[in-house]
Amino acid sequence: MKKAILAIMVLGLCFGLANAAMAVDITDTTYVTVEVREVHSLLAPADATITMDYEEGSDAYASTPVEGKITYIHNLNEPQKITAYAVADADYSGTDIDITVVVASGVASPGAIVTGGVGVDATSAVDLWTNIPTGTNTSTVTWDATATHANTPVGDYGFTVTFTATDV
Numbered sequence: 001m002k003k004a005i006l007a008i009m010v011l012g013l014c015f016g017l018a019n020a021a022m023a024v025d026i027t028d029t030t031y032v033t034v035e036v037r038e039v040h041s042l043l044a045p046a047d048a049t050i051t052m053d054y055e056e057g058s059d060a061y062a063s064t065p066v067e068g069k070i071t072y073i074h075n076l077n078e079p080q081k082i083t084a085y086a087v088a089d090a091d092y093s094g095t096d097i098d099i100t101v102v103v104a105s106g107v108a109s110p111g112a113i114v115t116g117g118v119g120v121d122a123t124s125a126v127d128l129w130t131n132i133p134t135g136t137n138t139s140t141v142t143w144d145a146t147a148t149h150a151n152t153p154v155g156d157y158g159f160t161v162t163f164t165a166t167d168v
Helices: 002-022
Strands: 040-043 066-074 080-088 098-103 112-115 126-132 135-146 159-167
Touching: 040 159, 066 080, 066 126, 066 159, 080 098, 080 112, 098 126, 112 159
Parallel strands: none
Antiparallel strands: 040 066, 066 135, 080 126, 080 159, 098 112, 098 135
């Protein structure tokens, strides 16, 4: 009986050692792809109203510039720019209204988006802000207008301004 118990113990020990000797590390891999989606967001300034008043001793109206904010967010591989063009609500070509819009972080003298009451079109849009880097970019926008008493009668004149973000 002692021999049988000893034999069973030896066999059990052999099987236990065999399992320990056969144990191996098993590995596998997973390839993870991270897809970063394009961010391209433009938030134009709120509507602006420029009031023009008589300026004593001058042929031109006096105006007070109006400020707003523009925010552009992108993660594109190239710097971007923002352009603007204007469309008049009616034919104001009989006026001499000029409207300018300046982005504080942008082009120093971008030019008028409305000249003589006529807005520039999409094909000749004015560059307002160039070389905009990736990330969130917010800047102050200043609107101003000029006109003369003789060539722009009393009234309300409306223009729709379209801002476009595009490659530089």
